[in-house]
Amino acid sequence: MMPDWLSAQAMARPDGVALIVGETMLTYRALNEQTAQFAARLFACGVSRGDMVGILLPNRLETALAIHAAARLGVTLALFNTRLTPVELDMQVRSAQCRFLLCDRDTLPTALALPSAPRLLCVDPVDDPRLTPLDRLTVDPAAFREGIIDPDAPFAIIFTSGTTGSPKGAVLTCGAFFASAMASAYRIGVLPDDRWLCVLPLYHVGGLSILLRSCLYGTVVDLWQRFDAAAIARRMTTAPVTLISLVPTMLHRLLDLFGDEPPPPRLRLVLLGGAAAPPDLLERALRAGWPLATTYGLTEAASQVATALPEQVRRKPGSVGRPLLFTSVRVVDEAGHDQPPGVYGDILIRGPTLMRGYLGEPPLDADAWFATGDVGYLDVDGDLWVVQRRSDLIISGGENIYPAEIEQVLRQHPAVADVAVVGVPSPEWGQQVGALFVLRDPTVDVREILAFSRTRLAGYKQPRIVRVVDELPRTASGKIHRAAVAELLEGMIH
Numbered sequence: 001m002m003p004d005w006l007s008a009q010a011m012a013r014p015d016g017v018a019l020i021v022g023e024t025m026l027t028y029r030a031l032n033e034q035t036a037q038f039a040a041r042l043f044a045c046g047v048s049r050g051d052m053v054g055i056l057l058p059n060r061l062e063t064a065l066a067i068h069a070a071a072r073l074g075v076t077l078a079l080f081n082t083r084l085t086p087v088e089l090d091m092q093v094r095s096a097q098c099r100f101l102l103c104d105r106d107t108l109p110t111a112l113a114l115p116s117a118p119r120l121l122c123v124d125p126v127d128d129p130r131l132t133p134l135d136r137l138t139v140d141p142a143a144f145r146e147g148i149i150d151p152d153a154p155f156a157i158i159f160t161s162g163t164t165g166s167p168k169g170a171v172l173t174c175g176a177f178f179a180s181a182m183a184s185a186y187r188i189g190v191l192p193d194d195r196w197l198c199v200l201p202l203y204h205v206g207g208l209s210i211l212l213r214s215c216l217y218g219t220v221v222d223l224w225q226r227f228d229a230a231a232i233a234r235r236m237t238t239a240p241v242t243l244i245s246l247v248p249t250m251l252h253r254l255l256d257l258f259g260d261e262p263p264p265p266r267l268r269l270v271l272l273g274g275a276a277a278p279p280d281l282l283e284r285a286l287r288a289g290w291p292l293a294t295t296y297g298l299t300e301a302a303s304q305v306a307t308a309l310p311e312q313v314r315r316k317p318g319s320v321g322r323p324l325l326f327t328s329v330r331v332v333d334e335a336g337h338d339q340p341p342g343v344y345g346d347i348l349i350r351g352p353t354l355m356r357g358y359l360g361e362p363p364l365d366a367d368a369w370f371a372t373g374d375v376g377y378l379d380v381d382g383d384l385w386v387v388q389r390r391s392d393l394i395i396s397g398g399e400n401i402y403p404a405e406i407e408q409v410l411r412q413h414p415a416v417a418d419v420a421v422v423g424v425p426s427p428e429w430g431q432q433v434g435a436l437f438v439l440r441d442p443t444v445d446v447r448e449i450l451a452f453s454r455t456r457l458a459g460y461k462q463p464r465i466v467r468v469v470d471e472l473p474r475t476a477s478g479k480i481h482r483a484a485v486a487e488l489l490e491g492m493i494h
Contacts, residue, residue, distance in 0.1 A: 001148050001149065001150055001151075002148070002149050002151065003145060003146060003147070004066045004068075004071050004072045004116045004148065004149050005071070005145040005149070005212070005215045006018075006028070006031065006032050006035055006071070006072070006214060006215055007032055007072070007145060007146035008026045009135050009215055009216075009218050010028045010029050010032035011385070012027050012028075012218065014027065014028055014029035015027050015028075015029065016028050016218055016220075016260065017122055017220045017222070018031040018118050018214075018215070018220065019031050019061070019064060019140055019220070019221050020031075020220065020223065020224045021037075021060065021061045021064070023490075024061060025215060026061075028195070028218070028430075029067070031064075031065075031414075032145060033141065033145070034061075034065055034067040035065050035069050035144075035146040035278060035321050036141035036142075036145040036386060037139065037141045037144075038065040038066065038068075038069045038134070039072050039073055039141070039144040039147075040067035040096070040139035040140060040141045040143070040144045041077075041134045041137045041139050041208050042066075042073060042100075042121070042134075043073065043088075043130055043139075043144065044139050045100075045101055045119070045121055045134070045137070046101070046119075046315045047073060047075060048073070048075075049073060049074035049075065050074065050075065050076075050095055051075045051076070051099050051100065051101070051178075052075070052076050052078060052096055052098045052099055052100075053066075053070060053075050053076070053077055053098065053100045053101075053102065054076070054077075054078045054079075054080055054093055054096060054098035054100065054102065054118060054159075055067075055077055055079050055080065055101075055102045055103040055203065056080045056082060056089070056101055056102065056103045056107045056110065056111055056364070057082065057102055057103065057107065057123065057202075057203075057208070057367040058082050058104070058106065058201070058225050058226070059101060059198070059201060059202055059223050059224060059225045059226070060104070060108075060123075060223075060225060061223075062086050062102075062104070062123040063202050064103055064202070064211060064223065065219075067202065067208070067211060067212075068125075068215070069144075070145030070155070071147065071149055071155065071174065072146070073144075073147065073386070074147070074148075074149075074150070074153065074427045076153075076154045076155060076156070077155065077156045077157065078092070078093070078096035078156075078159075078169070078433055079156060079157070079158050079159075079202070079203040079208065080092060080093070080138055080159070080203060081159070081189055081200060081201070081203055082106075082107055082110075082201070082203065082460065083458040083460060084110070084284060084458050085110075085456060085458060086110050086113035086114055086115075086454065087456055088167075088456075088458065089110060089114060090114045090115050091167075092159050092167060092169070093114060093116050093118060094116050095169055095184075095448050096157055096169055096359060097362065098116075098118045099118060099119065100118055100119045100121055101114075101118040101119070101120055101121065102121050102122075102123060103120060103121070103122055103123070103131075104122060104123050105122070105124040105126055106121060108120075108124075108126060108128075108131070111131075112130065118404055119132070120132070121134055123132065123135065126256050127343070128419045135230060135233070137232070141332075141447060145360050149171060149174050150173050150174070151175030151178060152173055152175055153170060153172045153173060153174065154172070154173055154356060154472050155173055155174045155177065156172045156177075156208060156381055157169040157170065157171055157172070157359055158170050158172065158203070158204070158205050158208070158299050159399065160265045160298075160299040162298065167405070168358045168359065168361075168404075169358060169359030169360075170299045170300045170355045170358060171355050171358065172199055172205075172299075172302050172355050172356070172358055173355075173356060174328070175352065176301075176302040176352065176353050176354065176355065177208075177209060177212045177213070177302050177353075178188045179217070179302070179326065179351070179352035179353045180209060180219070180301070180302040180304060180324075180353040181212065181213035182216075182302050182325070183214045183304070183324035183325045183326060183327060183353065184209075184213060184303070184304050184307075184324065185213070185217065186273070186324070186325045186354060187309070187324050188243075188269055188307065189252060189294060190217045190219065191242065191268075192218075193219075193240065193243045193275055194214075194217065194218075194219040194220065194221065194242040194243055195219065195220040195221075195222055195239070195240055195242050195243070196210050196214055196220065196221050196222065196231060196241075196242070196244070196302070197222045197224070197235065197236065197241045197242070197243065197244040198210045198211065198221050198222065198223050198224065198231070198245070199224045199226070199232060199245070199246070199250065200245055200398070202223075204299075204398075205297070205298075205299045205302060205303050206245055206273070206274065206297070206303055206398075207245075207305040209302060209304075210245060211223075213379060213403070217307045218313045221240065221309040222239070222404070223237070227250055227253075229250070229253035229254055229256070229257055229280065229391075230257060231466065232244075232250075232254065233254055233257045233258065236263070237264050238314060240266050241264065241266060241267060242266055242267060242268045242269070243267075243268065243269050243270075243271075244267070244270055244271070244273070245270075245271040245272075245273070245276035246270055246271070246272055246274075246398060247272075247273065247275055247398030247430070248272065248274070248276075248277045248278065248281055248398075248430050249275075249396075249398060249428055249429050249430055250459075251270070251272060251277070251285060251290075252399070252427070252428055253428070254279055255281075255284055255288065255290075256335060258288065261288070261291065262288055262289040262290075262350075263288070263290050263291070264338075266343040267290075267291065267439065268291060268476075269291050269310070270285075270290055270291055270292050270293065271293050271295050271307070272292050272293065272294050272295065273294070273295040273296065273297055274306075274395065274398035275395035275398060275430045275431075276386060276395075277294060277318075278427070278431075279317065279318065282294075282313070282317045283316065283317065286314055286317065286382075287312065292310055293307055293308060293309050293313065294307070294308045294313050294318075294319070294320050294321070295320055295321075296309075296320035296386050297308040298349070298372060298442075299355075299368060300354065300355045300372075301327070301349060301351070301353045301354055301355070301370075302353040302355070303353075304324055305323060305324065305327055305329065305349055305353075306321050306322060306323045306324065306327075306329060306352075307320065307321050307324060308320055308321030308322075308383065309321065311382070316379075316383060318384045319379070319384065319385050320382070320383075320384050320385070320386055321383050321384065321455070322349040322382055322383055323351075323384070324347075324351075324353075325349035325407040326351050326352055326353075327349060327350070327352075327353060328349065328350045328351055329347065329348070329349050329378070329384055330347075330348040330349075330350075330369065330466055331343075331345040331346065331347055331348075331377055331378050332342075332345050332346055333345050333346075333382075334346075337361055339377065339378075340379055341377070341379055341380045342378075342379060342380070343377055344375055344377050344387060345375070345376075345377065346371060346372075346373070346375060346466075347371075347372045347374045347375065347376050347384070347386070348369040348370060348371055348372065348411045349369070349370050350365055350367065350368065350369045350370065354370055372483065374386055375387045390448070392404075392422070392482060393422070393423075394421075394422070394423035394433055395429050395431055396423070396426070396429045396430060396431045396433065396460060397429045397430065397460065398430075399460045401420060401423075401433060401460065401461050403421035404433070405457075405461070406421045406433065406453070406457060406461055406463070407419050407420070407421050409453055409456045409457055410435065410437075410449065410452075410453055410463075412452075413448075413449045413453075414440070415439050415441050415442045415448070415449060416437060416438075416439065416440070416449060417436040417438045417439060417473075418437075418472055419435055419436065419437050419438070419472075420435070420436045420472050420480045420482065421433060421434065421435050421436075421441075421463065421484070422434050422436075422482050422485050422486045422489065424464075424465050424486060425490065428440050432464040432465060432466055433461060433462060433463045433465075434463060434464070434465040434466070434467075434485075434486070435463035435465075435466045435467075435490035436468075436469055436472060436488060436489060437466065437467070437468045437469070438468070438469060438470065438471060438472060439451070439468055440448050444467070446468060450462065450463060450466070465489050465492055467488060467489060467492060469488070472485065473485060473488070
């Protein structure tokens with residue numbers, strides 16, 4: 001057991017700046033007091049230790065308060081992507097068995113459309129008898145200014161495509177986030193005046209880990225609701241930002257704005273992950289002097305697994321470096337034997353940052369190797385190179401998209417006889433979703449099918465490049481030949 005991290009930091013560094021959201025700047029003392037108030041309101045609504053509380057919120061102050069309050073109350077958070085449709089969200093809410101769901105004015109319509117019936121708690125003042133507006137509750141925060149954390153208890157459930165294709169809830173403990181924060185600090189360092197500009201969603205492990213580890217470090221999080229390249233560039237230029245986590249799409253847009261100009265001098269590190277960075281993007285950023293640290297991480301490992309520091313990225317562009325402290329990485333063949341340096345194989349990981357397991361499945365053994373589903377190799381120096389992320393997985397703008405889920409939805413349209421979904425290269429997004437259709441009725445307009453999918457799939461999962469063929473290309477064994485599908489779709493963008 002240990003004191004909750006925020007109350008401990010409020011005692012150690014009460015006047016240090018903890019969180020910036022827009023024009024609001026909170027010290028650790030002020031953030032702790034607001035968290036106590038938020039926790040008291042949740043408790044007044046019936047939230048108690050061991051409960052499952054869903055969060056359907058964008059990056060905003062109340063999202064950070066809910067995360068810190070959950071640690072203090074001993075509840076488990078289920079963090080949901082705000083871009084999901086009600087159908088997608090309902091499956092995850094049911095899987096997590098949420099008793100409560102936090103929403104705001106923007107996500108309220110989706111929450112109200114859920115067939116399942118968690119109690120809805122709204123962080124905005126909205127008049128609706130179906131929900132409880134938290135801001136109207138009068139409570140005494142005195143009993144909630146500190147709490148005790150059980151490092152082994154489940155803290156967050158984050159849904160990921162995992163290695164199977166259908167979204168699965170990775171159950172992460174406070175201890176996993178603590179180990180991740182310590183290992184990251186040993187690799188990239190921590191300075192007293194660090195200020196981490198967070199543009200990643202807090203419902204992603206990358207954003208959540210920034211909030212939690214900065215609290216442990218006693219440093220500043222500059223939290224943004226969305227990535228606006230021009231606004232982010234101005235902030236980096238005018239404010240003392242030292243750290244930022246980006247996916248390649250975001251870096252691409254910032255480089256377009258900065259041109260050949262070097263990055264702001266106070267910026268000491270850009271943690272670049274979420275997808276493999278194209279070689280030309282790395283070359284362009286390095287030529288301009290950006291301090292890139294390429295990283296490989298997983299939701300199932302509470303974020304970072306391996307990270308290459310800027311000097312190593314300059315020497316070995318494309319490598320993600322060595323595993324972080326106490327994390328082990330192996331590359332094995334199909335029989336589970338270690339591959340020699342330079343030989344492709346399946347990436348396995350082990351260490352204290354690993355999840356307890358997937359929701360509804362048996363927990364992982366403490367010393368078990370976790371098969372990431374990714375393909376890569378270790379070089380003679382022990383540095384990791386990731387060749388393919390989860391086989392057929394599409395990563396667009398940092399979002400993980402699994403073709404099987406999209407294909408299942410598209411096949412529900414009566415005009416679709418067959419369909420194959422793949423990732424198509426995109427200079428801005430890394431990849432875009434492409435779909436190759438076989439139609440039962442060739443007179444049907446594909447736009448009708450895409451309109452059908454928009455009511456059932458989040459916007460980032462929508463096919464952007466489509467083509468109709470008489471039959472799908474297949475391998476000799478009868479499986480869809482995805483490389484051939486990709487070639488057909490890529491030919492449409494040249």
